[in-house]
Amino acid sequence: MPLAIAVTSPDQVLPDTGRPRVLVLKSPAEQSLEDALAETSATLEHHGFLLVLYPEAAQAPLVRRLYTVRAVLESDRIALIPLPLPPLAVAVLAHQLAQLTDPAHGPQPGPGIAASAARLLTHYVHSGALLGSLSKLDRVPVGVGSHLKSWLPGTHYAVLATPRPQVAKADRPPPGPDFATTLVVARGQLAADWPERTLAPAWRAQGVLQVPLPEASVRWWATPKLVEFAAAIFDAGVLHQLVASVRRERCPWCGLEVLGDRCVLCVAPVPPGIPAPSPPSPMRLVP
Template sequence: MPTAIAVTSADLVLSPSDHQTPTAAVLQPPSAQSFDAALADMNVHLERHGYVVALYPASIPAAHERRMHAVRSVLETDRIALLKLDLPPLGVAVLARQLRQLSICDFSAGVVASAARLLSHYVYAGALLGTVAKLDRIPVSLKAHAKSWMPGAQFAVLANPEPQLIKVGGEETLAGPEFSTQLAFGRGQLSSTYVTDTLAPSWKIQTAHEVGLPAGSAAWWGTPKVVEFAAFLPDISVLYQLVSSVRREQCHWCGIQLIGDRCGFCSAPVAPAENQKHAAGVLNRGST
């Protein structure tokens, strides 16, 4: 059975692009599920899949994060990876879908878990905002704060891979990917015209499709006046090539196989001299 991929809310489970990609498990918050039920559910996932890789935004409530760690502690298992991500909610959702795609490939659970750090560098996650007055996830200048009080002002913000903020209607543009991607976007209390008519063409997006806006997005971006978006690699063959191009190591602490500079299960770092980068030429515009 493939490694189980888990998320912390149902709205982070995006529809797959094929019939082979498995769905994701949802790890419920304490308000929605008792601790005993959470233990029982996790046991079922471990029995069916062997390993569980859970992705969650750094913005989830502390009680929810403590619950997941408590479940892992009580079960006394090293087969649960808890990956806390600084990505906005929709960025977490597209990354979770990519790991779901990889889970059916011939990769070990350790490689799938550590692939999250690698693939996150290729997720362009941002939002169109009606105000940046309460945005605290990326740097916002005093000038931008002042402009956010102007009627009708809108801002395009990139949170990953590098923070950027521009005022819509100016000469600046958001730095986009240099490789072919698809775009997922979810609307709050704003029109998505800028995202579909301006951003997507400038980024040479293959396909843009609307999804439900995750419940945690308004809090992450500091406003319900938001259209969140995330550009990502959709093709499993490209994802497979990208992950396969990185040298595999064995974690010196827990013994599981990994790629990159850190174990996804125990977080132990790899010695700097052993760090490997993906092979040149893996990603090229139009390759997907």
């Protein structure tokens, strides 16, 4: 029985991917605390564990609701995982975890490994946007010169948010992944085929998936004139190899196997053992 992967907005679920369903938790404005507790209890009873992904930039009432539900249920089987990613990239990571925990793609990782994998895979998502204005952007460092030039009509900028923030003119695509990815594209009010025509070839994307723009993207990028993109590994076999390549530890509090120095479920620190090597490039994981 696969553990449950949940997000906090319907537009954080990639449509038409044919993968296991990602659950959507309702906001405090849509659901009472009593109903949220009942729904979460039923999810835990059916799945055993619940991994909740949400953006670090999520609204405060939503974050308070998540922590309240976990505290009232007194459950260390709920992992609350804030992600330093733009909205579209959160949807992409939820899709990856759904693939990773799908029994159809091989043995399921344990709940501690799956929760830790969310932190690991964040480093392999290349996310950004093509913007028509940088004037109000504050989530990616932007130089004064770029700010001023972005006021010129027709100027477009390619902004990379993760894994290394960078701002470049659209005619010079930012450096991308050195491993096979699928490019996911969501359009706002900027009419441009730049992701398909320029970025996908430059990043050697294996495919391009068009999806609706998440509602939170306009607020995150501080402009409706954008095309958001995220490149990530969509091959379930490579995802399994990548997670399996990282040294595992045993959480001293709950006993689950985890990756890294902290258990995401019970939030206990994991004492350092033998230094773990850096995660390898996915290019070296497949023949």
